[in-house]
Amino acid sequence: MATCSEPLVWICSSCGHSFHEKEWRSADRKCPACTSSQGRWKCSLCQAEFQQGFLQGTHPCRRIASESFGPPSGKTATKPSWTLIIILLLSLALGASLLFLWRTHQKGGSSTPIPSPAVSIPQKPKAQLSQANLVARGNSFQITRPELDKEVDRALLNFKLSREKVSPLQMRKLEYNILNQMVNRRVALEEARKDPMTNATALAKEQLDRMRKNFASEQAFQEQLAEARTTEAEMLKELVQKMEVENLMRARVEPDLTTPSEEEARAFYNENPKLWQRKETVRAQHVLIKADAGSGPATKAEKRGRAEAALVRVKRGESFEDVAREVSEDPGSRMLGGELPPFSRGQMTPSFETVAFATPPGEISPVFESPFGYHFLKVKAKEAARALDFEEVRKEVLAHLGRLRQGKKTNEYLEELRQKDKVSLFLPKPPPDQEESPFREF
Numbered sequence: 001m002a003t004c005s006e007p008l009v010w011i012c013s014s015c016g017h018s019f020h021e022k023e024w025r026s027a028d029r030k031c032p033a034c035t036s037s038q039g040r041w042k043c044s045l046c047q048a049e050f051q052q053g054f055l056q057g058t059h060p061c062r063r064i065a066s067e068s069f070g071p072p073s074g075k076t077a078t079k080p081s082w083t084l085i086i087i088l089l090l091s092l093a094l095g096a097s098l099l100f101l102w103r104t105h106q107k108g109g110s111s112t113p114i115p116s117p118a119v120s121i122p123q124k125p126k127a128q129l130s131q132a133n134l135v136a137r138g139n140s141f142q143i144t145r146p147e148l149d150k151e152v153d154r155a156l157l158n159f160k161l162s163r164e165k166v167s168p169l170q171m172r173k174l175e176y177n178i179l180n181q182m183v184n185r186r187v188a189l190e191e192a193r194k195d196p197m198t199n200a201t202a203l204a205k206e207q208l209d210r211m212r213k214n215f216a217s218e219q220a221f222q223e224q225l226a227e228a229r230t231t232e233a234e235m236l237k238e239l240v241q242k243m244e245v246e247n248l249m250r251a252r253v254e255p256d257l258t259t260p261s262e263e264e265a266r267a268f269y270n271e272n273p274k275l276w277q278r279k280e281t282v283r284a285q286h287v288l289i290k291a292d293a294g295s296g297p298a299t300k301a302e303k304r305g306r307a308e309a310a311l312v313r314v315k316r317g318e319s320f321e322d323v324a325r326e327v328s329e330d331p332g333s334r335m336l337g338g339e340l341p342p343f344s345r346g347q348m349t350p351s352f353e354t355v356a357f358a359t360p361p362g363e364i365s366p367v368f369e370s371p372f373g374y375h376f377l378k379v380k381a382k383e384a385a386r387a388l389d390f391e392e393v394r395k396e397v398l399a400h401l402g403r404l405r406q407g408k409k410t411n412e413y414l415e416e417l418r419q420k421d422k423v424s425l426f427l428p429k430p431p432p433d434q435e436e437s438p439f440r441e442f
Contacts, residue, residue, distance in 0.1 A: 204239035
């Protein structure tokens with residue numbers, strides 16, 4: 001899959017300097033300027049800001065620029081990003097269902113982004129369709145069952161799921177959530193176009209050109225569009241719509257917002273102690289020589305010998321990073337010198353976890369076997385389990401409360417638009433989720 005070379009920038013919360021992801025990794029996930037480990041991510045394409053765990057995998061630019069990033073340990077700017085708020089409010093229900101399904105059926109790997117479908121807004125329905133074929137209707141739009149099915153299938157494809165792998169109840173929830181996303185987009189766009197944003201198309205073209213430049217070639221860009229089952233025209237249409245909705249929300253919601261107080265932030269911190277617990281984590285890099293579980297003794301011996309030979313090179317003084325780039329067969333970490341995102345217990349296969357947590361920082365393990373093949377690893381650092389102090393998360397809490405406040409106002413405004421457009425849904429509402437939400441901002 002073609003990838004965006006450097007879509008994200010890490011911004012230090014202490015000194016304000018910004019760095020590309022590779023620079024941040026090479027500095028041991030700290031600010032190269034002041035060594036602070038506290039920061040936030042910002043998309044260099046659409047300017048969205050976000051933090052580790054927050055809508056991860058649903059960032060809009062990841063639709064055609066997918067790359068796996070280690071979880072940053074950072075804080076978010078106190079001023080909420082409108083791009084992030086719009087994506088959250090129009091896609092939250094969709095994202096929650098898809099992330100739940102994805103985590104149920106996938107183990108490990110980088111998340112695949114959810115496409116935000118371009119929506120056409122018919123000014124007047126051309127014909128009254130049969131009730132059986134309609135799933136939603138308002139004064140300004142109609143949504144049919146085939147339209148909904150298309151978006152559901154498209155979303156499942158991006159999460160590498162099929163309908164057979166999704167339970168009937170979860171499918172009902174997924175369809176209902178995607179339908180509400182489609183309705184919210186249509187009523188918001190209908191309102192936005194009453195006072196058109198004259199430069200939306202020009203700005204969208206500029207953004208699309210920036211996306212294109214992050215691919216090695218035009219062919220790579222077109223291949224990624226094809227894999228996402230979209231076209232350049234649809235992508236441009238989508239970007240125009242996003243800008244129109246953002247412009248509407250800035251005009252109608254932002255003027256009424258107030259900044260959360262220090263007292264509110266401290267109260268939220270005290271009322272949610274579980275959010276500030278951090279498990280013991282390990283930062284490590286590894287070399288993998290793949291070997292199938294069903295391989296014969298001779299093949300396994302050959303694979304283990306290759307891993308042992310690579311380990312000898314490292315012990316004789318060669319750079320771990322250079323050896324990993326040359327011989328490791330783990331595609332997710334090879335070009336990063338074997339470096340893995342920080343992980344805690346329960347996130348890795350048991351054999352890998354056992355060795356990682358038993359190896360002291362700075363030490364290199366012997367070669368060991370896992371279901372993936374033969375590894376050896378170097379532990380770069382360990383962090384003990386602890387509770388974060390209020391001052392460590394103060395900016396993060398203020399940002400979270402600001403997003404909640406902005407989200408509540410935006411939800412209220414979207415509900416006003418739905419009522420004004422006399423929206424009707426013809427899908428039965430599924431029962432509420434009993435499982436814990438997959439979204440955790442902290």
